[in-house]
Amino acid sequence: MLPSQDINLPYKTIKKREQNIFSQEPTPLICLTNVGFGGLGGVPQPIVEAFLEKYEGYIKVIMTLGKPFCFVWFSSAEYATAFKNTLDYKPSPELSNKHLFIEFANPEILQTSNFSTNDVADVPGLTYIDDFITEEEEATILENAQNFSSWEVVKNRFVKHYGWTYDYKKFHAGLQLEQGFPSYINPILDRFYALPVGKLSPKLNQLTISHYPIGAGIPPHCDSHTAFYDTILLVSLASSVLMEFRSGSKMRILHLRRRSLTVLQRDARYGWEHAIRLRKSDLLPSGELLERQVRVSLTLRRIQESPNCNCSFPNLCDRNKIISSQDKA
Numbered sequence: 627m628l629p630s631q632d633i634n635l636p637y638k639t640i641k642k643r644e645q646n647i648f649s650q651e652p653t654p655l656i657c658l659t660n661v662g663f664g665g666l667g668g669v670p671q672p673i674v675e676a677f678l679e680k681y682e683g684y685i686k687v688i689m690t691l692g693k694p695f696c697f698v699w700f701s702s703a704e705y706a707t708a709f710k711n712t713l714d715y716k717p718s719p720e721l722s723n724k725h726l727f728i729e730f731a732n733p734e735i736l737q738t739s740n741f742s743t744n745d746v747a748d749v750p751g752l753t754y755i756d757d758f759i760t761e762e763e764e765a766t767i768l769e770n771a772q773n774f775s776s777w778e779v780v781k782n783r784f785v786k787h788y789g790w791t792y793d794y795k796k797f798h799a800g801l802q803l804e805q806g807f808p809s810y811i812n813p814i815l816d817r818f819y820a821l822p823v824g825k826l827s828p829k830l831n832q833l834t835i836s837h838y839p840i841g842a843g844i845p846p847h848c849d850s851h852t853a854f855y856d857t858i859l860l861v862s863l864a865s866s867v868l869m870e871f872r873s874g875s876k877m878r879i880l881h882l883r884r885r886s887l888t889v890l891q892r893d894a895r896y897g898w899e900h901a902i903r904l905r906k907s908d909l910l911p912s913g914e915l916l917e918r919q920v921r922v923s924l925t926l927r928r929i930q931e932s933p934n935c936n937c938s939f940p941n942l943c944d945r946n947k948i949i950s951s952q953d954k955a
């Protein structure tokens with residue numbers, strides 16, 4: 627018998643979203659739903675491994691990032707079947723009483739989709755630099771960003787714009803502001819323009835400071851192609867967080883540490899969506915739990931005064947379609 631509707635729901639969602647993972651025939655690869663780093667998962671790898679090692683034929687576990695399931699290799703389809711028959715639909719005391727929903731997985735899936743990588747090297751145009759901002763600079767910015775309660779509220783975060791406003795309803799540049807950037811931005815921009823990737827950048831003239839209360843995030847989105855030029859800078863302050871990058875079935879996770887700089891250019895800017903999940907902590911691949919703090923970020927871009935785009939990513943481009951406001955940040 628199937629467990630109650632509530633317990634079964636995450637499993638059903640995975641089955642619907644990730645249909646190509648599962649195999650009707652027994653295989654040596656098991657997909658263990660409800661156990662992973664993402665959303666409902668949250669079980670650290672060492673705990674999953676200690677649990678699995680008791681089962682005959684177990685070889686290794688492949689954790690996925692940002693998804694509530696993991697893969698388990700057995701030495702044969704028979705061992706995998708025995709494991710499934712013993713545990714399917716059962717709550718597991720060693721894994722915080724989570725119900726295990728066990729399916730055979732199609733081994734090819736591990737070649738065609740990379741669920742487990744934290745390596746963003748294959749996202750062309752994505753640059754990540756640790757310690758780009760000094761502790762003193764961070765302290766100055768945070769001091770100036772203290773009175774955020776009067777800022778514009780966008781979903782669950784607070785934002786303030788400099789240079790130009792941004793219209794979150796129309797997804798377009800709003801008004802040019804008389805007040806330019808705060809002075810603390812200048813040395814940061816000078817350092818960026820001196821980098822090899824900075825040399826390719828237009829002069830950035832729009833700054834959004836975002837204040838994320840603990841647990842807040844930003845839905846998957848690609849910044850409006852027509853509103854901004856190539857090159858988007860994301861400066862992370864006060865808290866680390868995981869950012870998800872998606873392009874079709876590909877997903878990559880980047881750990882944005884406090885005082886880091888992330889640069890989105892080319893494919894990373896036009897062809898991948900980025901998002902921060904709504905949650906109070908993030909689980910790193912090492913199993914380390916990262917308790918989020920309030921996070922402040924700087925987003926720096928250049929406004930396109932005559933909106934247009936000729937990118938090769940029509941699915942994410944707003945040049946000739948009105949994009950549902952739900953999907954945009």
Ligand SMILES: O=C(O)CCC(=O)C(=O)O
Binds near residue numbers: 834836849861924955
């Ligand atoms: O907070 C961040 O680092 C990301 C902000 C962002 O994606 C945006 O403002 O479009």
Ligand SMILES: [Fe+2]
Binds near residue numbers: 847848955
């Ligand atoms: Fe964005």
